[in-house]
Amino acid sequence: APIDLxxxxxxxxxxxHTQALKMFKTDLEKAAPGQFNVEIYDSGSLFxxxxxxxxxxxxxxxxxxxxxxxxxxxxxxxxxxxxxxxFRSAQHYxxxxxxxxxxxxxxxxxxxxxxxxxxxxxxxxxxxxxxKQMKVDTPDDLKGVKMRxxxxxxxxxxxxxLGANPVPxxxxxxxxxxxxGTIDAQDNPLPTDYAAKxxxxxxxxxxxxxxxxxxxxxIGADVWNKLDDSQKAAVQNAADAACKWNxxxxxxxxxxxxxxxxxxxLAVTNPDISAFREHVQKYYLDSDRSKQWTSGWVxxxxxxAPKADASKKN
Amino acid sequence: xxxxxxxxxSAGALAWLGTMAKRVADWIGVALFLSAFMxxxxxxxxxxxxxxxxxxxxxFVMISFIWAVFWSAAxxxxxxxxxxxxxxxxxxxxxxxxxxSVISMxxxxxxxxxxxxxxxxxxxxxxxxxxxxLRIPMDLVYGCYLLFIAGFAIQGFWRLIQLFGPSWRDQI
Amino acid sequence: MLVLMVTITITGLPFGIAMIVASIFYLFxxxxxxSLAAENVLNGIFGNFVALAxxxxxxxANIMNAxxxxxxxxxxxxxLVGRLPGxxxxxxxxxxxxxxxxxxxxxxxxxxxxxxxxxxxxxxxRYPRGFAGAMTAASAVVGPIFPPSIPMVFxxxxxxxxxxxxxxGGVVPALLLCLVLGIAVAIMAKVRGFPIxxxxxxxxxxxIVLRALPALFMPVILLGGIYSGAFTPTEAAxxxxxxxxxxxxxxxxxxxxxxFIDVVRETVETTAVVTIVLCGAFIFxxxxxxxxxxxxxxxxxxxxxxxxxxFLLLLNIxxxxxxxxxxxxxxxxxxxxxxxxxxxxxxIDLVYLxxxxxxxxxxxxxxxxxxILLFIIKALNGIPLAELIxxxxxxxAILVAMLTLLTYxxxxxxxxxxxxxxx
Ligand code: NA
Ligand code: NA
Numbered sequence: 001a002p003i004d005l006x007x008x009x010x011x012x013x014x015x016x017h018t019q020a021l022k023m024f025k026t027d028l029e030k031a032a033p034g035q036f037n038v039e040i041y042d043s044g045s046l047f048x049x050x051x052x053x054x055x056x057x058x059x060x061x062x063x064x065x066x067x068x069x070x071x072x073x074x075x076x077x078x079x080x081x082x083x084x085x086x087f088r089s090a091q092h093y094x095x096x097x098x099x100x101x102x103x104x105x106x107x108x109x110x111x112x113x114x115x116x117x118x119x120x121x122x123x124x125x126x127x128x129x130x131x132k133q134m135k136v137d138t139p140d141d142l143k144g145v146k147m148r149x150x151x152x153x154x155x156x157x158x159x160x161x162l163g164a165n166p167v168p169x170x171x172x173x174x175x176x177x178x179x180x181g182t183i184d185a186q187d188n189p190l191p192t193d194y195a196a197k198x199x200x201x202x203x204x205x206x207x208x209x210x211x212x213x214x215x216x217x218x219i220g221a222d223v224w225n226k227l228d229d230s231q232k233a234a235v236q237n238a239a240d241a242a243c244k245w246n247x248x249x250x251x252x253x254x255x256x257x258x259x260x261x262x263x264x265x266l267a268v269t270n271p272d273i274s275a276f277r278e279h280v281q282k283y284y285l286d287s288d289r290s291k292q293w294t295s296g297w298v299x300x301x302x303x304x305a306p307k308a309d310a311s312k313k314n
Numbered sequence: 315x316x317x318x319x320x321x322x323x324s325a326g327a328l329a330w331l332g333t334m335a336k337r338v339a340d341w342i343g344v345a346l347f348l349s350a351f352m353x354x355x356x357x358x359x360x361x362x363x364x365x366x367x368x369x370x371x372x373x374f375v376m377i378s379f380i381w382a383v384f385w386s387a388a389x390x391x392x393x394x395x396x397x398x399x400x401x402x403x404x405x406x407x408x409x410x411x412x413x414x415s416v417i418s419m420x421x422x423x424x425x426x427x428x429x430x431x432x433x434x435x436x437x438x439x440x441x442x443x444x445x446x447x448l449r450i451p452m453d454l455v456y457g458c459y460l461l462f463i464a465g466f467a468i469q470g471f472w473r474l475i476q477l478f479g480p481s482w483r484d485q486i
Numbered sequence: 487m488l489v490l491m492v493t494i495t496i497t498g499l500p501f502g503i504a505m506i507v508a509s510i511f512y513l514f515x516x517x518x519x520x521s522l523a524a525e526n527v528l529n530g531i532f533g534n535f536v537a538l539a540x541x542x543x544x545x546x547a548n549i550m551n552a553x554x555x556x557x558x559x560x561x562x563x564x565x566l567v568g569r570l571p572g573x574x575x576x577x578x579x580x581x582x583x584x585x586x587x588x589x590x591x592x593x594x595x596x597x598x599x600x601x602x603x604x605x606x607x608x609x610x611x612r613y614p615r616g617f618a619g620a621m622t623a624a625s626a627v628v629g630p631i632f633p634p635s636i637p638m639v640f641x642x643x644x645x646x647x648x649x650x651x652x653x654x655g656g657v658v659p660a661l662l663l664c665l666v667l668g669i670a671v672a673i674m675a676k677v678r679g680f681p682i683x684x685x686x687x688x689x690x691x692x693x694i695v696l697r698a699l700p701a702l703f704m705p706v707i708l709l710g711g712i713y714s715g716a717f718t719p720t721e722a723a724x725x726x727x728x729x730x731x732x733x734x735x736x737x738x739x740x741x742x743x744x745x746f747i748d749v750v751r752e753t754v755e756t757t758a759v760v761t762i763v764l765c766g767a768f769i770f771x772x773x774x775x776x777x778x779x780x781x782x783x784x785x786x787x788x789x790x791x792x793x794x795x796x797f798l799l800l801l802n803i804x805x806x807x808x809x810x811x812x813x814x815x816x817x818x819x820x821x822x823x824x825x826x827x828x829x830x831x832x833x834i835d836l837v838y839l840x841x842x843x844x845x846x847x848x849x850x851x852x853x854x855x856x857x858i859l860l861f862i863i864k865a866l867n868g869i870p871l872a873e874l875i876x877x878x879x880x881x882x883a884i885l886v887a888m889l890t891l892l893t894y895x896x897x898x899x900x901x902x903x904x905x906x907x908x909x
Pocket of ligand 1 (some may be wrong): 626
């Protein structure tokens with residue numbers, strides 16, 4: 001009988017991630033005909049965001065996307081992977097995951113969470129999105145700015161690290177919050193700002209580039225370990241291809257959107273990124289949370305930054 | 315212990331205990347609800363009036379809320395008060411209603427008894443998780459559900475006993 | 487699974503519990519992890535901050551009824567429209583509209599201000615009692631159409647639409663409904679010779695207005711607060727409850743500590759009852775999804791190659807029929823998710839669909855045999871069900887006509903949220 005691979009994700013069908021899953025399904029069925037039965041549930045229709053990870057861990061679901069933030073929640077030593085300004089690009093993530101450090105990381109996650117990481121998919125780079133036009137050069141300029149953050153300790157901490165006044169708010173309330181001024185700002189990758197139509201209710205985007213974000217396509221370790229070698233290769237290759245396609249598509253979309261937002265009358269500004277990076281990283285490294293981090297990793301990951309990307313910064 | 319029995323000392327004490335227990339349960343429900351409500355007001359006040367948003371209120375409100383819900387569903391709301399499909403139930407004879415009630419109570423008790431070990435397993439799994447802001451272990455946050463299943467099953471069991479007793483007409 | 491569900495529901499087992507029980511048996515018998523019946527319920531409810539608006543709106547409405555706020559509104563409405571043909575019936579409509587700006591539930595309207603006005607209409611046989619009750623039921627329908635609205639909060643939850651946009655979408659339909667009801671009653675009053683109320687002395691007018699003013703101010707605070715950014719719709723529910731408490735306790739001095747505690751106790755019980763239905767829906771929806779029911783429904787409609795207008799017609803008819811036998815929360819939480827993917831695929835705006843479906847389900851509140859508004863009015867005012875139902879047909883016809891209008895003129899629901907820049 002074919003092996004059931006139920007995939008549940010919170011993203012909507014039009015989202016590039018969701019489309020990448022369809023590619024994964026097609027590729028896998030082509031590579032290993034009749035061996036897999038892939039069912040994709042989007043929009044959180046089977047499991048809600050967050051609950052999908054639990055479901056994979058408990059064997060009620062076979063695949064999903066897993067964020068580095070959720071991993072750090074259970075393995076605090078890997079909180080460093082969620083530090084802003086650490087990863088510089090999608091390629092940087094790939095290089096890290098394929099390195100020795102990446103192997104150790106994957107082994108630890110599999111051990112602790114019973115989940116096998118297949119490939120990182122680029123989500124986009126989080127930028128500031130403000131309700132009113134204002135000068136934002138350094139973190140000091142964000143003092144007192146009510147910035148919406150997802151409702152979790154780690155995200156709220158990031159809001160503080162950026163110098164803002166974080167407000168926890170569910171994603172669904174953000175549009176109205178921006179429109180009416182319950183919040184002054186929010187941060188998300190540009191494609192999210194576009195999809196949620198935040199450009200209708202904001203006046204400025206500041207390219208802080210504070211978090212190059214990615215999520216991992218994952219599979220339950222129990223399912224994974226039952227596969228034979230050729231099946232494993234088929235799944236792994238399909239995952240790599242899906243994420244690669246996603247990365248290219250995302251990057252192109254981001255580049256295109258800057259012009260779109262300008263055409264909608266938003267100011268797109270470039271702050272002093274090194275001032276932000278210094279302030280934010282110091283804030284993290286001085287905090288209690290960094291005490292649990294595996295020492296030396298930040299430097300080693302910094303060293304992996306693709307040269308071209310590194311020089312483009314600043 | 316049934317209504318028809320002459321009230322001896324111990325039965326009276328038991329009835330008193332039952333009333334007190336119900337009152338305490340009510341008070342706990344009221345307190346949980348009010349703390350959710352207060353949490354909300356504090357949240358609005360700090361963000362809107364003081365412009366200093368609090369991070370913990372939303373989670374605090376949610377925890378109070380689910381505890382209030384499951385606590386009350388288990389211990390303060392009589393089964394007959396829940397929203398149900400009464401169209402058929404209301405037109406059949408009392409004897410049929412008694413049979414209906416016995417069937418539904420048996421179904422509830424069987425299902426909930428089955429669910430208890432599984433819920434326990436899930437809660438044990440969730441013990442490793444902590445809530446996002448307050449960092450409370452999730453098995454404590456979600457523990458109210460186990461309470462609900464057990465409490466509701468016991469309520470159902472009690473009703474079942476009564477349905478077989480002389481005062482079964484009070485239960486339909 | 488469905489058979490089991492239907493069987494245990496017919497035996498009188500509460501809906502929420504029945505959904506959980508049926509799902510447990512399904513999971514067990516199909517060899518799946520039974521703990522999903524804990525996991526889905528808990529994650530579903532804990533992650534839904536918006537679900538909290540529901541008990542808080544119930545809380546606010548309970549306080550208003552306990553704290554005599556309803557009475558002040560009644561005096562005010564009497565002074566305003568008592569002189570129109572069918573005076574008290576017009577008052578009945580106007581109080582419902584005002585009350586609806588503070589409460590999200592039709593039941594609390596009928597049980598609170600609705601009960602008082604029904605008694606007034608029945609006094610000295612001024613109106614046939616069946617008519618009085620039917621009038622109250624029909625006008626109570628406006629409660630959840632005009633914001634705030636408990637069913638719309640539920641709809642926003644399952645369709646991922648904005649609560650704010652849905653709330654605004656209900657404003658025009660609600661006002662229109664009141665207008666149409668008012669005109670219909672005026673005509674009926676001429677035909678059946680209903681009385682006009684004695685004019686209120688001009689000197690009394692300022693006093694009446696002054697006494698009602700703090701209560702009238704509530705919708706302003708509520709909606710103003712939401713749309714000016716002071717608070718989110720969920721927080722607005724808490725703020726309106728607070729305002730009602732302050733009003734009842736201090737301005738009107740009609741709410742003591744012990745009656746306050748009673749109101750809370752009653753609210754907690756209602757909250758538990760309503761939320762358990764929601765919990766049941768979470769696990770039930772999981773089972774329905776894993777069995778690919780929404781896809782099957784969607785495929786069925788695609789096979790029929792229905793035009794959106796035909797789809798909406800069928801949907802409306804189905805909902806009206808379901809409304810005769812099922813509770814609103816059940817239809818909303820169990821049935822609606824089945825159709826949302828199909829509607830979205832047809833390009834039907836989900837905010838407009840929400841307004842139409844909520845309006846439809848409110849009609850279900852007064853359609854026999856299971857018309858909960860009729861039951862409540864019967865229980866509170868002692869009007870025989872047969873008389874209520876006989877007088878209800880007239881209003882039902884108006885409501886169904888309004889529903890048709892809403893369904894085929896989407897602008898009625900969409901104009902305001904669009905004008906406010908929310909869509
Ligand atoms: Na009314
Ligand atoms: Na309303």
